[in-house]
Amino acid sequence: MIDNITKVSSLSSTRGLESLVESGSSTQGTATSVENPGMNFASVLGSMATDSVNSLKHAEAKSFEGIQGKADTREVVDAVLQAQQSLNTAIAFRDKIVNAYLEITKMSI
Incomplete structure (x- = not known):
């Protein structure tokens, strides 16, 4: 059911926010315009969207396992x-x- 949303993953070229957090902590409050070419706004949003889709797919699979009696209710x-x-x-x-x-x-411009 959720497989139709897989095109959202094309927005993301990298996974995770680790490099974004590390680059933000290394500046220590200074306003520098150092840009990481692997992480940008679109890739972060794409990564979040991909994680959301994966979470929905996992929940769907667990639901089917629960219906079949293979998974615990919890x-x-x-x-x-x-x-x-x-x-x-x-x-x-x-x-x-x-x-x-x-x-x-x-x-107004």
Whole structure:
């Protein structure tokens, strides 16, 4: 069911936020414009979207295992709640990005 969303992973060229956190901590509050070519806004959002899709796929698989009697109820509930939290986070990011875009379009030039 979730396989139709796999094209979102094409936005991401790297995985994780480790290099972003490390580069941010090394500047120690100075405003430098050192840009990591592997990490940009699109790749971070793509990585988050990919993680959300993977969480949804995992929850779906656990649900099917629960229906078949192969998985414990607690495992199914944990997977579904994790997927729900991931989806709510993705929706919140989408809403913030859309609101920011709308604010930019309202600005006079």
